Amino acid sequence: MTWAMFVQHTLNGLTLGSLYALIAIGYTMVYGILRLINFAHSEIFMLGAYFVFWGITLFYLPWALAIVGAVIVTASVGILVDRVAYRPLRDAPRISALISAIGVSFFLQNVTIVVFGALPRQVHRPAWLEDPILMGDVRVLPLTLFVPALSLLLMLGLVWIVYKTKPGLGMRAISKDIETSYIMGVPVNRIISLTFGIGSALAAASGIMWALRYPQLQPVMGSIPGFKAFIAAVFGGIGSIPGAVIGGVMLGVIEIMAVAFFPDLAGYRDAFAFVLLIVILLLKPTGLMGEKLEDKV
Amino acid sequence: MHAKTKTMLNLMAVAVLGLFLWWADDNLDGYQIQILNLIAVNIILALSLNLIYGFTGLFSLGHAGFMAVGAYVCSVLILSPEQKEMLFILEPAFDWVREAQAPFFVAVVAGGLAAALFAVLVGIPLLRLGDDYLGMATLGFAEIIRVLAINAPRVTNGALGFKGIPDYANLYWNFGWCVLTLYVIIRLVASNSGNVFKAIRDDETAAKAMGVDVFRQKLLSFTIGSFFAGVGGALLASLLATIDPKMFTFVLTFNVLMIVVTGGLGSITGSILAGIVITILLEWLRIVENPLTFGDWELQGIPGMRMVVFSLALICIILFRREGFMGKREFNWDWVTRRFRNKAGRHAG
Numbered sequence: 001m002t003w004a005m006f007v008q009h010t011l012n013g014l015t016l017g018s019l020y021a022l023i024a025i026g027y028t029m030v031y032g033i034l035r036l037i038n039f040a041h042s043e044i045f046m047l048g049a050y051f052v053f054w055g056i057t058l059f060y061l062p063w064a065l066a067i068v069g070a071v072i073v074t075a076s077v078g079i080l081v082d083r084v085a086y087r088p089l090r091d092a093p094r095i096s097a098l099i100s101a102i103g104v105s106f107f108l109q110n111v112t113i114v115v116f117g118a119l120p121r122q123v124h125r126p127a128w129l130e131d132p133i134l135m136g137d138v139r140v141l142p143l144t145l146f147v148p149a150l151s152l153l154l155m156l157g158l159v160w161i162v163y164k165t166k167p168g169l170g171m172r173a174i175s176k177d178i179e180t181s182y183i184m185g186v187p188v189n190r191i192i193s194l195t196f197g198i199g200s201a202l203a204a205a206s207g208i209m210w211a212l213r214y215p216q217l218q219p220v221m222g223s224i225p226g227f228k229a230f231i232a233a234v235f236g237g238i239g240s241i242p243g244a245v246i247g248g249v250m251l252g253v254i255e256i257m258a259v260a261f262f263p264d265l266a267g268y269r270d271a272f273a274f275v276l277l278i279v280i281l282l283l284k285p286t287g288l289m290g291e292k293l294e295d296k297v
Numbered sequence: 298m299h300a301k302t303k304t305m306l307n308l309m310a311v312a313v314l315g316l317f318l319w320w321a322d323d324n325l326d327g328y329q330i331q332i333l334n335l336i337a338v339n340i341i342l343a344l345s346l347n348l349i350y351g352f353t354g355l356f357s358l359g360h361a362g363f364m365a366v367g368a369y370v371c372s373v374l375i376l377s378p379e380q381k382e383m384l385f386i387l388e389p390a391f392d393w394v395r396e397a398q399a400p401f402f403v404a405v406v407a408g409g410l411a412a413a414l415f416a417v418l419v420g421i422p423l424l425r426l427g428d429d430y431l432g433m434a435t436l437g438f439a440e441i442i443r444v445l446a447i448n449a450p451r452v453t454n455g456a457l458g459f460k461g462i463p464d465y466a467n468l469y470w471n472f473g474w475c476v477l478t479l480y481v482i483i484r485l486v487a488s489n490s491g492n493v494f495k496a497i498r499d500d501e502t503a504a505k506a507m508g509v510d511v512f513r514q515k516l517l518s519f520t521i522g523s524f525f526a527g528v529g530g531a532l533l534a535s536l537l538a539t540i541d542p543k544m545f546t547f548v549l550t551f552n553v554l555m556i557v558v559t560g561g562l563g564s565i566t567g568s569i570l571a572g573i574v575i576t577i578l579l580e581w582l583r584i585v586e587n588p589l590t591f592g593d594w595e596l597q598g599i600p601g602m603r604m605v606v607f608s609l610a611l612i613c614i615i616l617f618r619r620e621g622f623m624g625k626r627e628f629n630w631d632w633v634t635r636r637f638r639n640k641a642g643r644h645a646g
Contacts, residue, residue, distance in 0.1 A: 037429050088616055095356050098429055099558060100615045106551060106608035113601030219601075223547075227440075230433065271444035274437035281434050282422050 004137035017252020018151035022206035023229030026199030032239035039101035042226020048204025078200025237287030337471035345525035354498030362439030367408030367527025374404035412527025458541025466535035567623030
């Protein structure tokens with residue numbers, strides 16, 4: 001493998017990885033607070049992408065406006081899902097909320113099929129994204145540089161919210177102990193809504209960039225990236241935001257590299273992440289950065 | 298009521314079912330018979346998942362994977378060598394795949410045993426995980442099985458799958474297996490093992506403290522449940538005559554999970570009732586997805602509508618009636634006779 005190829009694969013891995021990381025953050029934030037695997041998160045990712053292209057083709061919105069609008073609408077859907085399907089189950093056994101989440105996931109996916117049809121749709125990228133940039137021998141699409149950069153920006157914004165603002169303090173408090181936070185006057189439900197909103201907005205951003213990078217829309221497009229992002233979150237240590245970012249980026253790079261170095265394994269690409277999941281769950285269920293959760297009697 | 302009378306009544310119920318099937322075989326059309334067959338298979342699948350999740354509390358999302366194992370093993374065994382020669386166009390089949398042959402009953406049992414073997418292999422590492430982690434890991438297992446099926450063209454014919462699988466799975470086979478599954482699971486749940494399963498479900502830590510070998514019992518329940526999932530998959534393969542890796546996605550597990558949750562977690566009666574109702578609804582709602590013509594009017598079919606309805610139904614059940622149709626209650630002959638007696642008493646009075 002030449003040096004140029006290696007750089008190119010690394011950049012592709014970083015792009016894929018940062019898209020995973022953005023989704024993984026949503027999983028990890030919700031899990032940290034509610035101990036719930038938000039199964040519907042992969043559909044939120046898909047909806048983000050659909051809303052943008054809906055806005056552009058149906059309402060002739062300019063790109064910037066369509067993207068901002070889609071992110072806001074998707075975040076609202078995320079909050080709505082929590083209000084309708086998860087909040088009534090806060091006191092129920094944990095698996096009830098998970099089953100509800102599976103139901104919501106199928107619901108959103110099939111509503112999309114009903115509204116937009118099941119067939120894949122082509123995405124027309126703006127022209128300035130099509131010309132590859134040449135850096136020596138390395139040819140990269142502008143998106144390959146743009147995606148990790150924007151993702152980094154979004155993540156820095158998130159870190160600022162979580163560690164420097166009052167709602168962020170609330171989130172951290174709830175993830176330690178939801179009941180005590182409630183007693184101490186943290187507006188628990190509002191903070192949870194905010195968490196779903198932020199997670200969904202990041203997933204929407206990831207979905208939009210995904211649709212630009214791999215220019216196709218499909219109602220089931222969220223499933224595989226969603227699963228992989230969840231695996232990335234577990235890999236990094238579920239509940240930990242830095243863990244989700246590291247896990248996502250590593251998964252993306254490993255996946256691209258594995259296929260680049262062992263082309264024979266390309267067919268197993270989708271199974272690879274699941275094998276990784278099972279191995280991590282068995283060897284170190286808390287992941288790279290996670291805290292240990294003990295069973296209380 | 299005496300246990301003997303109950304046994305008699307149970308045998309009579311099976312006899313009535315037999316008579317019904319005999320009648321149905323001659324008098325119902327092919328589509329209706331197909332629905333009856335699907336009901337039997339879905340009940341088998343629901344009972345097996347109910348044993349694993351409803352009675353033992355193991356949140357497994359790997360059902361589609363075990364079904365796939367059963368379906369592939371059974372299909373390979375009942376397809377004739379000539380058929381397999383024709384089918385494997387991507388790459389020729391291994392000799393042992395091409396030559397493997399077995400009668401239908403043996404093939405179904407082999408499908409179940411293969412699924413059970415996978416359950417042991419997967420269960421030993423995975424059953425140490427709790428709740429939702431177990432769900433995700435078993436879901437991962439099912440996906441891995443699917444990817445393996447796509448990438449092993451010399452055994453599974455890759456993405457193309459099998460066509461023209463002999464349709465041995467008639468009403469008698471399907472309902473025969475259904476009754477057998479029912480019998481085994483009822484006896485198992487009523488046995489000491491069944492009590493241990495429920496103890497693990499209700500409080501694993503307490504069960505462990507009482508000296509239960511939790512891991513062993515979990516593995517037992519998981520393996521038996523997966524055996525029947527494999528049997529269900531095998532019957533389904535022969536029933537549908539076509540299988541390919543795309544069939545065994547998470548949607549399949551979702552359907553089974555929906556039947557179990559709707560019927561009531563930990564209720565065998567519930568799984569049977571929900572199996573019947575949901576199978577019929579699933580078929581009936583197909584109408585919504587296909588285009589309809591009334592004279593000159595043409596109504597466009599709405600693809601995806603079926604799953605919209607079912608996912609909404611699942612959410613509503615979980616939100617408003619978490620115990621499903623039956624909760625943990627079961628059908629009981631005493632309950633029937635009491636009703637009967639009350640009515641008779643009222644008439645006499």
